[in-house]
Amino acid sequence: MNQPAPSPSSPKLPVNLAANPNLSSWLKFSPQGQVTASPGKVEIGQGIVTALAQIAADELDIDISRVQMIRASTAVSPNEGVTSGSLSVQQSGRAMRHACAEVRQIFLQLASERLGVDIASLGVEDGTISGPGNVTTSYWELAEEVSLDRDATPDVRPKPPTRRALAGNSVQRIDIPDKVFARPRFIHDWALPEMLHGRVLRPQNARVKLTGLKDDSVRAMAGFVAVVRDGSFAGVVCETEHGAEAALQALRKGAVWTDGEPLPDESDLAAFLKAEPSETTIIDKRTASSPGAKKRTLQRRYTRPYIAHASIAPSCAMAQWNGDRVHVWTHSQGVYLLRTDLALVLKLPAESIIVEHLEGAGCYGHNAADDVALDAVLLAKATGGRPVRVQWSREAEMSDAPLGAAMAIEIEADLDAAGEIIDWRHSIWSNGHVARPGRAAQPALLAGFELENPFPRMISTNPPQANGGGGDRNAVPLYDFPSWQIESHRLTTMPIRTSALRTLGAQGNVFAIESFLDEIAAERGEDPVAFRLRHLGDERAKDVIGAAARRARWKPEKQPGIGYGIAFARYKNTGAYCAAVAEIESAEDIRVRKLTLAVDVGEAINPDGVINQIEGGAIQATSWVLKERVRFDRERITSTNWTEYPILRFSEVPEVEVELIQRSEMDPVGAGEAAHGPVSAAIANAVFDALGVRVRHLPITRESIIAAMEQAP
Secondary structure (H helix, E strand, O other), X not given: OOOOOOOOOOOOOOHHHHHOOEHHHOEEEOOOOOEEEOOOOOOOOOOHHHHHHHHHHHHHOOOHHHEEEOOOEOOOOOOOOOOOOOOHHHHHHHHXXXXXXXXXXXXXXXXXXXXXXXXXXXXXXXXXXXXXXXXXXXXXXXXXXXXXXXXXXXXXXXXXXXXXXXOOOOOOOOOXXXXXXXXXXEHHHOOOOOOEEEEEEOXXXXXXXXXXXXXXXXXXXXXXXXXXXXXXXXXXXXXXXXXXXXXXXXXXXXXXXXXXXXXXXXXXXXXXXXXXXXXXXXXXXXXXXXXOXXXXXXXXXXXEOOEOOOOOOOOEEEEEEEOXXXXXXXXXXXXXXXXXXXXXXXXXXXXXXXXXXXXXXXXXXXXXXXXXXXXXXXXXXXXXXXXXXXXXXXXXXXXXXXXXXXXXXXXXXXXXXXXXXXXXXXXXXXXXXXXXXXXXOOOOOHHHHOOOOOOOOOOOEOOOHHHOOOOOOOOOOOOOOOOEEEEEEEEOOOOOOEXXXXXXXXXXXXXXXXXXXXXXXXXXXXXXXXXXXXXXXXXXXXXXXXXXXXXOOOOOOOOOOEEEEEEEEEHHHOOOEEEEEEEEEEOOOEEEEEEEEEEEOOOOOOHHHHHHHHHHHHHHHHHHHHOOOOOEOOOOEOOOOOOOOOOXXXXXXXXXXXXXXXXXXXXXXXXXXXXXXXXXXXXXXXXXXXXXXXXOEOOOOHHHHHHHHHHOO
């Protein structure tokens, strides 16, 4: 039955609930006293299953122990797209809260009819519904009478924040006990009955084709099951993982490849990025009503290298065929989007494919989780119905998974005679930051590019600014400059495969903006905190800067070799506010001694979870800034192990303090990516404070500091 279109003032369902309105896809009640909640967002270490369980328990008035969180699966879960962009609480949380509020009302209505009392006189405590005269029933008694196979309606009002018992309180993470006690939770630890093991053969050099393959020695090996080849895609299946590794090495010896395509000159990425064909977009433009008189112009260039996801555990998947139906187990961040691309490659209806999520050990965007899933599916087709597990090697993970795009950012500022900013110009050169599965007419999976009839290699794109942007994310200043122009140059070639890495372009843009602001403040002899506050009209922005500065006792007394820096951003200009103060020590290498952060995410559902996310983001950003850089020569990526691609060690982790500004009256936003940009810039600014040298090219290593000293006027 067609519903009339709502008027502009009519209440609306939360976006993810409007897309998946059937209440039974979100919640199920059992007579045994349990509620199963099945969101479409996935746990990737950010604590989302705990926050959503808190929301459900709050709205339903039940103890959180009664809530069982179901892993996302295309067979049973609502389609909430991809878990990314720090949107899980913001999107899935709102949908879950509304769905639970409506389900509570449905149960109360039925209880009112059964008990013969006014619905307004009923209350709920841990699932028990009671009213005047000691009449009682419960969700569990009514569970079999209530059908949730109905669509949500927009008129329900969830509880106000003042009536929520769990939101705003830290509770124990649901996923932690299994991990602490080594119970199987990660996909790497799961085993299916009669499971086989597969490995896929890929070249070391970029963009080559497989022209010959001798596999006689492989077929003679103990435990051999199958060799699979389709064009340049080739792999082996064996009874054991050790056997699959040995077979892969034997298969590699019999492989013949064409010459590859050259990679860029790693020593001058900015020149490469600016010389490549690109699509130019004006992201934002502001014109001053009364332009000031320009006295001089400052111009600076900042760069970041390609960055690897560097997931602690290499990507892994399992797949099983049953006739023309496929079941896949994966740590993909988007089970429905992966299913879409698998259907394109396999030429099967999407309904013939089930994609089920299992957690992976480390995922910060579009790593190889989706690629390895297709690998497993293609190998499993040759096993007569037995499941196949495929795990990539460390070398494959570091060379074949998509990378975070390198960026060159140029900022110009026109200053008047008083040194005030009167015009601001920000230009970005970068590959696109998204080539996730399920978003285009062609699949975005690695094996799909290697088949005999290959799909074209996808060139990464950027999401629109309305969705946060990509290479241009956080490029529009939050500061009150009178005039600006922000433009993005997205490369239309992609010799090195790039896709979504945590924050997309925000880390690079905030690093550039906040470094440049510090340069201007230093030239003016103005305190960088005061300089920022003077250019901000957003009170929440001022509050986090002020809170971080106070907590860090800005600015501590100067000590030799010690530097302090501050930076700020609001993630995507619509999400969490975060300010960071970095304290660094300059010795043989730069060491970050302490990071002090303040964050405002609106209503913090689980404060401890928010703080965990900010701490994790701050530490990861420290690793990016001080150490991480994908290395390559003109033929191949060379940083394929932890020696060539170092990350921050436990002994190098700084002390991190986080002050959470709780605003329970405001809608929650995500925290996972809020700290990266501010921490990156704060460290760079602290290096300048300690050494008087401005390092504009990441990572900040001994070599980059020496280069900056040599280039300084």
